[in-house]
Amino acid sequence: MPLRSIKQTIPALETSDGAGVRIKRSLGQHQNIRLDPFLMLDEFGSDQPQDYIAGFPSHPHRGFETVTYMIEGHMLHEDHLGNRGNLKNGGVQWM
Template identity: 90%
Template structure:
């Protein structure tokens, strides 16, 4: 196995998305940083369900795919078409 050095560390910036959900965005916040093929890299987590009740209003996913990896906890995801998935520890959702 070949070990590689870390070339760059990109600190996440706190922001909000959707209907006010608080997130930390590493990629996609500053247009000068390009990490092709990735558009965004977000982290969000809270022990308070109310922090996510407003959610993310209907939005298209045309031309790209989203991958969600649940490190710890669980999340019930439902889109505006009624598709649902329950993501748990170590689970991956690919849309």
């Protein structure tokens, strides 16, 4: 397999989403730039529960799939239909 070089690095921008959840977004920050098939790529990471505990309002995951992985920590990821994953260290959820 030939080696490939990195063509572009996209820095993540700090932003908030949902009910004020603090995130870093690297893909999906600009509506006019799409990297098909990815809609967005976000990083959540905080030792301060107030940074993310408010969560997101009800929203359908209809028409796309989410992949969530937990490097370290714990998160309950649930959609408005009740589908849920209780992610812990090293866990992955495909919804």
